[in-house]
Amino acid sequence: MGRAGLTTERLTRAGAELADEVGFDQVTVSALARRFDVKVASLYSHLKNSQDLKTRIALLALEELADRAADALAGRAGKDALAALANVYRDYAREHPGRYAAAQTRFDPQTAAAGAGGRHVQMTRAILRGYDLAEPDQTHAVRLLGSVFHGYVSLETGGGFSHSAPDTQETWSRILDALDALLRNWPAP
């Protein structure tokens, strides 16, 4: 029997695809082995364990998301930038639901520091440069934006808004309008 050419890299990518197809929860070392037509134990030369695989997929997703966000923000400011970043999250979640779910993983500080989490915070902060917010309000606003983006996307992709008018695209636009208005007019304590 020849070798299958397994690699931590390839396994992670295939795991991400698998996640998008069957859901991040269903990503399993066994399923991945089947996909490469290889015995399960063989993967353990490349992956520490099941958790390791999931962490790698999560970090991959965070990285991809940060790359897309950086692209989208280039040359934009103000509400334009706000909408661009928001749409990156929303679109990514729709295109890659499994990866997006993976990106929600909570890491231990060790792992988190190695990931792209910091890039996301920095990009959100960059957007706020288009508004007039001093610290600590800027941090409050970063957290609010993170909450809205994550919360909305997670509810929408989970079907939480389905089967009701008005449609979610309309709501999404109006929420971005509302956030823009709020940031331009952030209330004093």
Next chain:
Amino acid sequence: MGRAGLTTERLTRAGAELADEVGFDQVTVSALARRFDVKVASLYSHLKNSQDLKTRIALLALEELADRAADALAGRAGKDALAALANVYRDYAREHPGRYAAAQTRFDPQTAAAGAGGRHVQMTRAILRGYDLAEPDQTHAVRLLGSVFHGYVSLETGGGFSHSAPDTQETWSRILDALDALLRNWPAP
């Protein structure tokens, strides 16, 4: 051997406690059987299967949450009501992380209809009566509030905001201020 007095009800409650202790993902028919000092197969007289158990825990959590919300909203209006509802979600997630995680389960329409999901929407709508929002803006606002509450609580309990000043209580207060200001001043399309 006497009987253990198992009940779907008791199993669901114990499952919710287990979820708070070890995490909703770790809730398992086997662990529940151990807790009652009973063989695993015995649970299958009371539960359809593992998924059934998880669904029941999720519905229990949604119900408890709706009950707490209804209590908190009684006699309040405006920003008071907004903060009360928001705090119900946040406090519940802190006290009962496993149950809160369970409450995020996405149900099939059949199951969703039987659950307390509708009560939550109705209570959020009730709060908005204190603000001057006509449809469809009211629905947009309901979705925004749901997104913020869920997003914030999920990020905070997941440790997404840790290790950084200002502290999360401060951010939470200022976010509620901001939402109140936004609702009082909802931008026209």
Next chain:
DNA sequence: CCAATTTGCCTAAGGGTATTAGGCAAATAC
């Protein structure tokens, strides 16, 4: 109050996933 029925928990068994240990052959290094 005893017989019949239902109900509750058990044993047994089959199938899936995770993980480790040890082996053989293909790739690589010298």
Next chain:
DNA sequence: GTATTTGCCTAATACCCTTAGGCAAATTGG
């Protein structure tokens, strides 16, 4: 071209989930 490393395999253990079938305790009804 031999020596070493590396990659995938077989084998084995340890969970977890689920169904089938059995026995005894509880309940029902005469």
